[in-house]
Amino acid sequence: MTSLSRLRALIVDDEDLARHLIREYLQGHADVDVVGECENGLDAVRQIGALSPDLVFLDIQMPRLTGLEVLELTGRRTGVIFTTAYDEHAIKAFELHAVDYLLKPFSKARFDDALARARTLHASASVTPAPAQGVDALVARRGAALERILIRDREQVHVIPVEQVECIEAQGDYLAIHVDGKCHLKPQRISEIEEQLDPTRFLRVHRSFIISLAHLQAIERPGPDRHAARLRSGKRVPISRSGYEKLRELV
Amino acid sequence: MHPILADARKLLWYELAWLAAGVGLAALLRLDDQADWASALEFAVPLCIVWSFDMLSAYYVCRSQPYAQRRWPVTLSLFGGASLLSALVWLGAGEAWNALGGDIVRGKPFVAMPSAGWVMFFAAGFALYLLSLLAHDVLIAFETVQHAARREAESRVLARDAELQMLRTQINPHFLFNSLNSISALTGFDAAAAREMTVDLAQFFRRTLALAERERITLGEEVTLSEHFLAIEKRRFGRKLDAQLRVSPEAAQCLLPPMTLQPLLENAIKHGIRQVDGGGTITVDALVRDGWLHVAVVNPVAREDTPASGHGVGLKNIRERLAVLYGARARIAWQRSETQFTIEINLPVDKEASA
Numbered sequence: 216m217t218s219l220s221r222l223r224a225l226i227v228d229d230e231d232l233a234r235h236l237i238r239e240y241l242q243g244h245a246d247v248d249v250v251g252e253c254e255n256g257l258d259a260v261r262q263i264g265a266l267s268p269d270l271v272f273l274d275i276q277m278p279r280l281t282g283l284e285v286l287e288l289t290g291r292r293t294g295v296i297f298t299t300a301y302d303e304h305a306i307k308a309f310e311l312h313a314v315d316y317l318l319k320p321f322s323k324a325r326f327d328d329a330l331a332r333a334r335t336l337h338a339s340a341s342v343t344p345a346p347a348q349g350v351d352a353l354v355a356r357r358g359a360a361l362e363r364i365l366i367r368d369r370e371q372v373h374v375i376p377v378e379q380v381e382c383i384e385a386q387g388d389y390l391a392i393h394v395d396g397k398c399h400l401k402p403q404r405i406s407e408i409e410e411q412l413d414p415t416r417f418l419r420v421h422r423s424f425i426i427s428l429a430h431l432q433a434i435e436r437p438g439p440d441r442h443a444a445r446l447r448s449g450k451r452v453p454i455s456r457s458g459y460e461k462l463r464e465l466v
Numbered sequence: 467m468h469p470i471l472a473d474a475r476k477l478l479w480y481e482l483a484w485l486a487a488g489v490g491l492a493a494l495l496r497l498d499d500q501a502d503w504a505s506a507l508e509f510a511v512p513l514c515i516v517w518s519f520d521m522l523s524a525y526y527v528c529r530s531q532p533y534a535q536r537r538w539p540v541t542l543s544l545f546g547g548a549s550l551l552s553a554l555v556w557l558g559a560g561e562a563w564n565a566l567g568g569d570i571v572r573g574k575p576f577v578a579m580p581s582a583g584w585v586m587f588f589a590a591g592f593a594l595y596l597l598s599l600l601a602h603d604v605l606i607a608f609e610t611v612q613h614a615a616r617r618e619a620e621s622r623v624l625a626r627d628a629e630l631q632m633l634r635t636q637i638n639p640h641f642l643f644n645s646l647n648s649i650s651a652l653t654g655f656d657a658a659a660a661r662e663m664t665v666d667l668a669q670f671f672r673r674t675l676a677l678a679e680r681e682r683i684t685l686g687e688e689v690t691l692s693e694h695f696l697a698i699e700k701r702r703f704g705r706k707l708d709a710q711l712r713v714s715p716e717a718a719q720c721l722l723p724p725m726t727l728q729p730l731l732e733n734a735i736k737h738g739i740r741q742v743d744g745g746g747t748i749t750v751d752a753l754v755r756d757g758w759l760h761v762a763v764v765n766p767v768a769r770e771d772t773p774a775s776g777h778g779v780g781l782k783n784i785r786e787r788l789a790v791l792y793g794a795r796a797r798i799a800w801q802r803s804e805t806q807f808t809i810e811i812n813l814p815v816d817k818e819a820s821a
Contacts, residue, residue, distance in 0.1 A: 229740065230644065230702050232648040232651040232652060232701070232704075233647055233648070233651065235651050235654075236647065236654065239654045239655075254743075276640065278740050278741040279741065300639065300640050300643035300644045300647065301639035301640050301643050318643070319643050319644060319646070320649075321647075
């Protein structure tokens with residue numbers, strides 16, 4: 216047995232017994248090493264970064280960060296088996312995107328199946344990387360509008376409730392997210408976050424700006440046919456012509 | 467405000483009707499040969515328009531005597547007095563307008579009405595005001611019935627929502643499937659614990675299902691149910707979860723709507739204990755003081771916890787349920803400090819009738 220064919224697994228679940236069960240089911244599989252266990256989403260983000268395991272058993276409903284948020288932050292798209300008790304939306308999405316998932320409680324047979332599939336995928340992934348678009352869409356679109364924005368700053372994770380966000384600015388491949396006079400950078404496209412945000416609370420007023428309507432104080436007219444939004448913090452954001460039309464419809 | 471005055475369209479139609487009445491009165495005067503057409507109109511129309519507003523005052527007279535608290539001698543004399551006063555005003559206004567207005571416009575009174583005519587005028591004023599009082603009475607009764615029907619419909623909807631909410635709590639799929647998963651895990655290494663957990667789960671569901679048909683249960687019953695719930699959750703979350711229930715014997719006998727305490731504990735675990743790294747202790751204190759039942763639940767919360775979506779929905783539901791059942795007599799308040807969440811419920815003491 217070479218180390219290449221062995222699988223290094225991470226178990227993420229906030230319930231001790233749930234982790235215990237997965238460990239027990241794994242005992243029959245000598246080629247799988249459990250390299251770590253995590254009790255919450257934040258810890259999972261750290262451990263996935265530090266250990267880069269081949270396989271992650273990932274609970275969805277967890278404290279701090281949900282399983283899907285862990286994927287968003289780590290950028291991990293393959294080698295994941297979701298475990299969940301009951302998540303209507305997520306389950307539908309899994310079926311659509313063919314991500315493997317285990318519904319609690321699950322049988323040993325079902326678990327072995329999932330593991331066998333993961334093993335095959337892992338073996339083929341070393342030859343040709345598996346297409347990740349399916350999981351990308353799953354991570355990006357979680358059904359309901361985004362409630363908090365996650366930013367990973369080296370080993371730190373910032374969780375920002377969307378109501379605190381004043382405006383979002385596109386800067387190259389990054390988004391500058393303005394909160395309380397501070398600015399956080401996140402690698403994401405502005406069109407992607409625009410889709411995730413609640414359209415009644417956030418508006419794309421410009422090619423590279425999204426503003427929070429709750430933080431909007433006034434619309435100014437610095438020149439003929441030119442508009443700018445003044446936010447509560449005093450910050451000014453340019454408004455394009457089409458942005459002005461949209462804003463007028465909303466306000 | 468009077469419903470006619472509050473609605474411009476109604477007011478317009480009402481005034482048009484009175485305009486017609488004015489023209490009718492003028493026609494009568496003309497037919498009786500008391501005045502020519504122009505004078506008769508000049509006399510009758512302004513008077514009727516002013517009088518139309520006086521008639522609306524009957525609404526307030528009626529409102530001052532709600533049906534339920536009416537003593538008929540008082541009401542009848544009030545109605546009679548109001549009509550008499552109104553008729554006197556009508557007569558005075560008529561005479562004054564005829565003499566003064568006529569003098570200014572024509573240099574002589576508008577109409578030459580004999581004394582018998584003024585008596586008729588006065589009697590008509592009296593009768594019309596009395597009629598207006600009766601009409602308003604009917605209108606108000608109608609409004610009251612409609613209002614009551616609407617209120618009843620509203621409280622029915624709220625009660626049904628509360629019931630649905632309760633059913634949903636009974637069959638919380640997360641709780642059920644996670645518990646089954648824990649039992650599945652326990653069977654591998656601690657069969658006795660698995661068996662205990664199965665029994666707790668069965669007891670919890672059996673007791674909750676039995677509550678669906680009952681309007682009130684004792685706090686003691688709710689505590690027993692909550693203990694089964696906590697026993698299950700303690701197995702799931704292990705050393706992270708601890709709970710202390712301090713319920714005075716007197717408080718345990720108090721009646722309250724079923725599923726008042728258990729959802730608070732569920733919230734305390736979901737939004738509190740689960741989010742705190744080392745877990746913590748939930749404390750429940752229930753006691754009776756000065757005829758009030760006080761229930762307080764305190765749990766630790768994560769310091770940097772961001773208010774997740776859905777937080778507070780459960781609490782609002784409980785508040786609405788209590789409001790439907792107790793009105794303003796139930797008080798529920800919650801507050802969050804840096805590390806702690808406290809919720810307090812105060813209800814008037816209600817004990818099982820000793821049968």
